[in-house]
Every structure is written in C-alpha cells, then in structure tokens.
C-alpha cells in the first residue's frame with residue numbers, strides 16, 4: 034500500500050498555532066544575532082552547522098524539541114512513522130525584493146533526497162513585513178498569509194508546486210525544514226560529528242560563557258545596488274548603535290578588521306563602558322536586549338531589562354573618539370533590514386544602562402543552554418540522533 038500522502042489530491046497540512054510565540058521570538062533573536070547571507074539574493078540564513086561553526090553550538094538547543102515535533106507531525110500526516118530523517122534545518126529570512134516563482138522543493142538533481150517540507154512562520158505579514166504571501170498552484174488553499182506560530186507541511190514533489198510573492202517591506206522570517214527517507218542525508222549525523230569536534234562532553238569550564246566566533250567576512254556581506262553592507266554592522270546601525278574601537282587600540286585602516294577586534298558600543302553621544310570581544314558578541318547582546326525588552330513591553334511592564342534591578346552603568350562622553358565607519362554603506366541596511374513598522378525597542382526608549390542588565394541575563398541564558406548541551410550530547414552521540422532530554426528545562 035503506498036504511504037498516505039502519495040497520489041492523494043492535496044498532500045499537505047496547515048498547522049495553525051504550531052509554535053508558541055515565545056519560541057518564535059527566541060528563534061528571531063538567534064537569527065538576528067547569528068545569520069549569514071543565504072542561498073539566493075536577498076535571503077539570509079542561520080543553519081545549525083553555522084551556529085556550531087561560529088562558537089554558538091548551545092543555540093542549537095532551542096531547535097531540538099521543535100525539530101522532533103515537526104518530524105513526528107510529518108510522519109503522522111504522511112503515514113511514514115519512524116522512517117524520516119531531518120535533512121536540513123534553518124532559519125531563513127527574506128528581505129525586501131526577495132521572492133520565488135512556481136517550484137517544487139525537490140526540483141534539482143541535488144535536492145531529490147527531499148521528501149517533505151515544513152515551513153514555520155516566525156513573524157507576521159502586515160505587522161512585521163508586507164508581501165511574502167505563499168501560494169499553492171492548485172489553489173487548495175490558494176494562499177497562506179504568514180502569521181507567527183503557524184506552520185505548513187507538504188510533500189516536496191510536484192504535487193506541491195508553490196511560490197512566494199515578493200517581499201515589499203520588512204524582513205520575513207521562517208523556520209524551514211526538509212525531511213528525507215535517505216539516511217545518507219541525515220542532518221543529525223553531520224551535526225553530531227561537528228559537535229564532537231567541539232567536544233562539549235569534555236566538561237571544559239570557561240570562566241565566561243561561549244563567545245561567538247565570526248565566520249569569514251564574506252559570509253556577512255549583503256550586496257545591494259552595486260555596493261553593499263555588512264549584515265552585522267547593518268543590524269546595529271538600524272538600531273542607532275555606533276561601534277568604537279577600544280581607546281588603547283592602534284587603529285587598522287580596514288573597517289572590517291576593526292569589527293573583528295575588541296570593541297565598545299555607543300549611542301548618541303555616549304559610549305557604553307563594557308568591552309565586547311567582536312561585533313558578533315556586541316550584536317548578540319543588543320539583540321538579546323531587544324528580545325527580552327519586547328517581551329516585557331508586551332506584558333505591559335516597565336522594567337528596562339529582564340527581571341533585574343538596574344545596575345549603575347558608567348558611560349563616557351564621546352568627545353575624543355570617533356566611531357568606526359563602514360564597511361560599505363550601513364545606511365543601505367535601513368530599507369533592507371529595518372522593520373516594516375519602524376516599531377522597535379530602541380526607538381522606544383533604549384538606554385545603554387539597560388544593556389548592562391542584558392549582558393548579565395544573556396550570560397545566564399547562554400550558560401543554561403550550554404549546560405543542556407553538555408548533558409544531551411553524549412546521549413545524542415550514542416543514539417545517533419538529536420532529541421530533547423525530558424528534564425532539560427528548555428522546551429517549546
């Protein structure tokens with residue numbers, strides 16, 4: 034008997050509200066902190082192997098329960114229990130101008146292993162971006178208007194020809210997975226091997242939590258209208274942040290090199306006193322602050338940062354120092370990465386003092402995820418599959 038789903042009229046399923054909003058926000062934080070340029074123009078992506086390669090293996094942990102839930106859902110819907118492997122997991126964002134015409138997801142010889150797709154919407158059309166509506170060619174349904182938390186699963190073959198309208202404004206974000214029956218394309222095996230190289234089970238304890246390690250600069254370069262900008266720098270720029278080299282540093286002429294070294298952040302005429310290891314470290318703290326503060330705002334509380342008393346935060350006036358300039362034209366990031374509504378936490382009262390609290394809370398967050406990873410990894414390696422520990426304390 035052919036598995037259910039093959040040959041039937043519409044082998045697909047909509048899953049409204051599949052992801053909790055809190056997980057959507059957490060994955061958005063990860064993407065905005067860690068993403069690199071994607072596989073097509075105007076597309077940014079955060080793959081799990083990229084997270085591991087850039088010193089952020091602990092950030093794989095929040096994906097593990099939702100990967101498993103999606104795999105089970107796909108197996109159940111298409112009648113192939115215990116047969117599937119995850120082939121690819123990634124956060125994918127589409128910026129202004131990105132679109133894709135009619136296609137099936139296995140439409141290249143090197144994609145033939147893909148049997149099923151799952152797309153989870155992490156933000157919402159009309160609120161976070163405009164355009165970007167999904168269509169099935171056979172019209173059942175004709176369109177899916179992305180809404181944070183909703184998901185759709187479908188077979189990756191020609192029974193599900195689909196397209197996505199051009200994104201007009203804002204950044205459209207999804208968690209996208211493909212599943213395969215072919216064990217040689219099992220993503221878990223590759224990720225476990227990458228994690229082994231990192232050896233979290235060795236139990237090395239560092240005084241500071243894991244700090245991000247940038248990938249090659251070219252992976253952060255967003256080509257735009259004949260020039261371009263660095264994504265990391267662009268994301269800080271749209272939030273009004275300046276980057277300062279440390280006062281003691283001998284300046285390189287190369288702005289990219291300045292982003293690689295230790296640096297400080299400033300806003301307006303002030304410089305925050307903390308030192309960041311590199312631009313990715315600074316970006317991660319800023320995005321963490323933004324994530325946690327937006328949650329607080331939605332709950333109607335007024336704390337400037339998550340659940341802590343405000344620490345004194347000395348700032349320096351910028352009279353004698355100039356911010357790093359470039360690389361590329363960071364202003365070009367405004368229309369590409371800026372939110373559709375312009376409604377972000379920074380334009381609503383961001384202050385550098387809040388960053389101090391965010392740094393402390395971020396370190397706790399990273400340490401907790403790292404702890405889960407250390408406990409999970411030996412079991413993942415033994416069973417050759419990534420799965421959530423029942424008592425991991427971090428599930429969606």
Ligand SMILES: O=C(O)CCC(=O)C(=O)O
Nearest residue numbers: 133138152167195197207
């Ligand atoms: O993001 C979506 O809604 C679908 C994207 C898509 O079709 C693809 O990446 O192949």
Ligand SMILES: [Fe+2]
Nearest residue numbers: 136137138195
């Ligand atoms: Fe597709």
